[in-house]
Amino acid sequence: MTEHARLNPAVTITRQWWHSSTVYQIYPRSFADSNGDGIGDIPGIISKLDYLEKLGIDLIWLSPIYASPMDDNGYDISNYQDIAPEFGTLDDFWELLAKAKERGIGIVLDLVVNHTSDEHDWFLQARKGRNNQFRDFYIWRDPGPDGGPPNDLQSIFGGSAWELDPSSGQYYLHLFSRRQPDLNWENEGVRRAVYDMMNWWLDRGIAGFRMDVIDLIGKQPDKQITADGPHLHDYIQEMHRETLRHRDALTVGETWSVTPDSALLYSGRERHELSMVFQFEHVTQRWDEVFGKWRSKPFDLVALKAVFSKWQQALAEDGWNSLFWGNHDLPRAVSRYGEDGEFRVPSAKTLATVLHMMRGTPYVYQGEEIGMTNASFTSIEQYKDIETLNMHRLHLAAGLSPQDFIAGAHMNSRDNARTPMPWTDAPHGGFTTGTPWIEANGNVGSINAAAAVDDDQSVFHHYRKLITLRKTHDVIVYGRYQSYLDQHPEVFLYTRTLGGDRVTVLANLSKAPVVVELPGEIVTGGEALVWTHQPISSLEQTVSLRPWESFCILTRT
Known part of the structure; x- marks a missing residue:
């Protein structure tokens, strides 16, 4: 692969190995x-x-x-x-x-x-006292005015995001489980x-x-x-x-x-x-x-x-x-x-x-x-x-x-x-x-x-086929994305274009047959890349799709 790919006349992207991975x-x-x-x-x-x-x-x-x-x-x-x-x-x-x-x-x-876990050594040390060197590895606060949590921040897993540490009288923060105390990244x-x-x-x-x-x-x-x-x-x-x-x-x-x-x-x-x-x-x-x-x-x-x-x-x-x-x-x-x-x-x-x-x-x-x-x-x-x-x-x-x-x-x-x-x-x-x-x-x-x-x-x-195609076709990795029929409730249609290569993706995302009228610029012929039911290498103005049928066509100019 060359070092750069041209997306449009104004943009050059540096290729990375994980782009095609x-x-x-x-x-x-x-x-x-x-x-x-x-x-x-x-x-x-x-x-x-x-x-x-x-x-x-x-x-x-x-x-x-x-x-x-x-x-x-x-x-x-x-x-x-x-x-x-x-x-x-x-x-x-x-x-x-x-x-x-x-x-x-x-x-x-x-x-x-x-x-971390509340069993991580950092937290075990932090719990030993307010003056422990690891205390500030975590987020501690005194109780609120009513003696309860410092505020009403909620855990993503439900309930308060604050847990009382009885030995020190302070609360520690846990945005997830009470056994997952949050680290203090300000430290x-x-x-x-x-x-x-x-x-x-x-x-x-x-x-x-x-x-x-x-x-x-x-x-x-x-x-x-x-x-x-x-x-x-x-x-x-x-x-x-x-x-x-x-x-x-x-x-x-x-x-x-x-x-x-x-x-x-x-x-x-x-x-x-x-x-x-x-x-x-x-x-x-x-x-x-x-x-x-x-x-x-x-x-x-x-x-x-x-x-x-x-x-x-x-x-x-x-x-x-x-x-x-x-x-x-x-x-x-x-x-x-x-x-x-x-x-x-x-x-x-x-x-x-x-x-x-x-x-x-x-x-x-x-x-x-x-x-x-x-x-x-x-x-x-x-x-x-x-x-x-x-x-x-x-x-x-x-x-x-x-x-x-x-x-x-x-x-x-x-x-x-x-x-x-x-x-x-x-x-x-x-x-x-x-x-x-x-x-x-x-x-x-x-x-x-x-x-x-x-x-x-x-x-x-x-x-396997899809993974292989990504490794072998630059247009799939770097091609410009353009969608069509955005308001169609069953059909997903888009193209990827790079230089003279264009991939057309047409899919019926429903369990009923669909007849769809395609935009004129989508009518094309080329190479069948991947398909669900049968290989299709050309698109007419009107296309009939079986339930959950999809395919991709590569056109080269």
Whole structure:
């Protein structure tokens, strides 16, 4: 590849290796269990590297594998430089790093530095007294005038964000679980300790970091500012200078508060912060104004297209998009945006096509590539997620019926993404020889990796094709995005153009046949790149699309 790509006469973008890469996210607890204890582990991941190499991915993003009491499944870290025993050892991780590298696959670690576990040594020391050297590593406040919390700031997991420490009489801040005390980023010692830890991992060969809730580290709780605090970007720029400046690493920030304008603060070429951020506007647009994700709004393709187009245009000439449908916190893509019954396979393929053909770096969440569906849980007792259990209690108290909450959890609980990866049609999908930590999906007999690999028309092989196309066609990586038929309620139509190359993407995102009249400039002929039903190499003015049919055509002039 040449060093630069021309987007338009006024813009030149420097190529980065991760522009044409595809990332695969692994939730280690649920991926592959090597020892029969019901919990996925690092040796299990190593055993599946050939599968991931066959898929064609370039990077593995691991959800946290660090030492942790697992109050929030590893997002409560007690030692940033050790491995949780249920996942393995540091030697296991070094083996994974080496064997992945042999296959051309890099490892991206989850950087969770908004908070630690309450069992981290820093916090254990901080609790010893107000004069302890680690006290200021965390955020402490005296009680309010009534003797209660300092203010009414709420935890994202429900309830007050303040927890009383009886021994000192002060409250500490926790924006998540009470067992996840927030770090005080105003303290230079905290920042230095985090940068030292990051360099420790980077020096050992990891490919980069996904940064958990990075938009929260600049919080000012006395002003009830949690996201986008006034010093947020000062901290991230300092982080870049101290850890990333001379490295060729991938960094992606989880930023629920980000907007198209603020995204450029994180990822603009001259900002020296991050490679890209995750934005969640396409996720939150379906949440209820009162009950949030626990009461979903109906699927609205027009609104979804508007969000994607807005972000494609906003970062067209600077910054970079991350492209994803799901992750460990979100429902299964085919259940949330597609149709997980009769049309599961074509809808999973179509969702993959319309996402992977956009400009940005795609992220595939484990099982997405075989069309995994949401969990089939029917009672609250089957759920394990701390957020789901807390919200069940709070929303029922607020007036939501138990039936409505379970319906909302079935659509949006984080546990939908955390059921075990089904490798075969064996019990528990072959994930473990023991009892899994959370129930396997009831459809592992028909939806499993072995069956998908053996079927050349499967969702798995569709993903392989999309991943390969990104590596071989510059127009898919850098082409200008242009949408059409924006108000059509069933059809998604856009083009990508670079020089004399144009890719046309046409998709029916509904379970009914559709006849669509195309704009004149879309009528084209060329090479069929990828398709759900049959290869199509030309478009007429009028096109008939089957339920969930999609295809892409490459035209060269």
